[in-house]
Structures are given as structure tokens and as C-alpha cells.
Amino acid sequence: MLILSFLLGLAFGSFANVLIYRIPKKLSIIYPFSFCPSCRNNIRWYDNIPLVSYVLLNGKCRVCGEGISLVYPTVELLCGLLSVLSYLRFGLPYAVIPFHFLFILVVISMIDIQTTEIPDELSYYLIASGILTSPFNFVVGKETFTRITNSLIGGLSGFVLLLTILIIGQKIFNKPVLGGGDVKLMCGIGCYLGTYAVFKILFLASLIASGYVVFLSIIKRRKLWGQYIQYAPFISVGCAIHLFAFNKLL
């Protein structure tokens, strides 16, 4: 079962790579099948096996020999590990909802890192799917009714909290401290995890982001404070910590 969940996670990771590449370019996510970004040739199924193909092909396209970004196997491996962790932590069938949630966060984080934008459609998807799956989402409550209300209130708190920070930050610093994308993202996260988690994740994300900025400043010996940083990866790490480390199971 552990191996199966790892393999399933790898397959999702492979799909995550497709989403990360295609959503910002507004390409169809279903058709055409996988192709090499440099020579546009279709990738054969046997060259498209997560992790394995990357190793066998020595990180190069079979047709044009162009290097394949290390991001692809990293995302696959990350999804594989998240799948195993979700399975170990929540068991079946409960693991499905948290894993799906983390899978979308991986896609959002990678797109944010590469393009500094969080695609609205992914945040709206999180909000809609979070509310729709809430009756079965035991992370937000014990009974069906509390789950649904906690999900709705959680989404609202995420939205209001980040919007407040955005408005106050604008007043104090005279420039946006957050992107509008972060507000919608936190709304979606609230729908999956509830109000309490929204506050905790914001705190965790700020803590990790500050640590990261200090670390970078030391390494690069340059002042980085006040520079724009992509927030989605830190929020996502906060969500993973909340789900796997500190959240008492009901």
C-alpha cells in the first residue's frame, strides 16, 4: 500500500508538471499529449515514466538532446512523498482530500516561483472544490453540518484577513505588501482547513519567509528586505506543516 501510494503520487506529480507548464501559457491541459518544450516532439510513453525516465535518459530529451529541467523529477518526487505522508497520516479514504489539496498547492507554488503570478482559476478551483468536498473533509470538523459551515467560515476568514493586511499594508508602506492572488489563495485554503488554520498558516508562512529572507541576505550579502517575494510556496509549506505536524486528529 505504501509503494502503491508513492507510485500514485509520482503519477500525480507527472500531471502536476503538465499543469505547471501549461496553465500560465493558457494551453489545453489535456491535449496534445506531453511534448518536449524545446523540440516540440511528442514524448513516447516509455520516456514519460516519472523519475525513471529522467534517470534513464540522463536528463536529456531523446530526440533533440536538450537538457530536461531538474524541476520535473523534483515535482514528481515531492508529490510521491506527499502522497505517502497523507496516506500514513490520514489513512484511506480520508487521505484523498488532503492529498488533492496539497497537490494543487504544489502546482500553485511552482507557477508562483516561475511567473510570480498565482493563476486565478487555480484559486477559484480550490475555493469551489474545498466547499464541495467539505461534507467529507474531516480536517475541518466532526459532523457533516459543522464541516460545511467551518469550510464556508474558513474561506471567508482567509479572504477577510488577507484583504485587511493588504489594505493596512498599502496605507502604511504605500505599496502592495501582498498580491491579490494571495488573498484568493488564502480564501481557498480556508475552505479546506478552516478559520483557526488560516491564522496559524499565515503566522507559520511569515515566520518561514522571514527566515528565508534573512538566510538569503546572509548568503548573498545583500539587503533583501522590502523586496517582493513569492508568498505561495511559504503558505503551502505552512499548510503541509499544519496538516502533518501540529494538527491534532479528530
Ligand SMILES: [Zn+2]
Ligand atoms: Zn526535445
